[in-house]
Amino acid sequence: MPEHESTPDDTRADLEEEQADAREPDEDGAASGMSRRSFIKGVGGTAVATAAMSGATETDAAEASDGPDGVRVANITLSINGEAHAVSRVEPRTTLLDVLRNRLEYTGAKPVCERASCGACSVLLDGKPVYACSILAMDAEGHEIVTVEGLLDGDSLHPVQEAFVEEDALMCGFCTPGFVVSVAALVAENDDPTLDEVKKALSGNLCRCGTYTRVFAAAQTAARRVREGT
Amino acid sequence: MKNFxxxxxxxxxxxxxALDRRGAMPLAGGMDMVPGMQDNVIIADRVVNLKSIRDDGVRGIRETDYGLVIGALTTLTEIAEHPVVQSHYAALAEATVEVGSPQIRNAGTLGGNLCQRPRCWYFRNEHYNCLKKGGPRCFAADDDAENQYNAILGGGPAYIVHPSNCASALVALDATFHVAGPDGPRAVHADDFFVLPTERLLQENVLRQGEIVTHVEIAAPADGAKSAFLETAERAGFDWGISGAAVSGVVRDGVINGPRIVLYAVAPIPWRARDAEALIDGKPLTEDAIRAAGEAALAGAEPLSNNGYKVPLTKTMVRRALARLA
Structure with missing residues (x-):
């Protein structure tokens, strides 16, 4: 990846930024967008050493005074299932789904359509279901991500997972993690949903096998389990 | 996806x-941008993540003396679930809840929804170098084209339909879009924000390079003001609408004043049906008047080879929407 190699221009830009930083100290390392250096500190978070960052980004020195600088690769920290994960050298085009599956081995969320249409990649972001295929990994920083793996309580299944087993709510199973995540979000907000509410909540997930009736039944069974604490 | x-x-x-240069594009919820970049249809050298902006006013919903202010970064879920939007700006609540799926509404923002690119599948296919991408022709205009979702009004030389149903609702509610840019802030009426392909081919609105929508303002409804939005889609929930209508007006004693009738998914912009509005302005909203308005709204329709069905369908949308005001 030659574009990430340090170049004399980069070094010069680094020096200029160091001087700029000295004039305008960055408070608590938050991403200020004012300089590449402070930005990287922010993106990297406290858990990631900023070593290896020097020269890890590419900036045209001529653009340095032309507004806030950006990055072409950066170290990031993601909070997944309650745990902070440092991920090094992430390109901005990398999606959250990519990082989950290929860098961190959370393979519950599935890549299927990869254009925000099928729901197989659904994860919770701050408690709400989103499509991990269409959210940039860098955009997920600072948010709480929960994947289908994170619904487990030790070795015990989540009530929603229990309900999917009980109702035999899957055929090939590829869409199942996405449905489980969507149902988990639904029953956390509404433990007595009508069939219509279930359908609306699951309208962003597709099942090519067509097991919708069983999935809807599982959602209502899950809600009952949550309601009754079983 | 090309790196950026x-x-x-x-x-x-x-x-x-950061946006004031060629190739720079703003990113909000990313629900159109990221899949668009994955398909090589939206190409950016620099992506500016607006979600990191900490200024007041770019997110959240506030009631003011004037009415309602919605930050452009407010998610569609927040808007759809907001009690004041539901009670006083029904057309917007009803449009927002129809956008995509829960996952899309949880991440997608109002600003992004208004500025999303067209869904025409010739445009969305990177191998068709269509007019909207700077190419030589609009493939949807061909007689043998798959143009069932394209424009029946205001088309030419490109025949896209504007994909945002919130846009139609906000035109019906006479909203004002506040824009920030290199030349300072400006306010643009929703009516003037969206432009036809005859005016601009490569984008669907008046924004200049470096400009972003920061917030949307809607005047508080007058006494008796009502609004409604409805659409129909091939798959209820999730799919883009194939036809719809947003309507508003002040209704007292069964008489409507200052009506707005805005058609969705039938033209390259949210389409004001001004003849239909004039026909019912100041008149009782009777069944006959509503029927006549539906006819007038589509009088100028010029369907393509495969989308004639949109004419009667959209008349029905107009009638049903107006009936909700009566």
């Missing part, structure tokens, strides 16, 4: 500065 430079501005001013 990623910028996290702190403020609107920084975002505008």
């Amino acid at each position: 430079e990623y910028v996290r501005p702190d403020s609107v001013a920084q975002a505008v500065q």
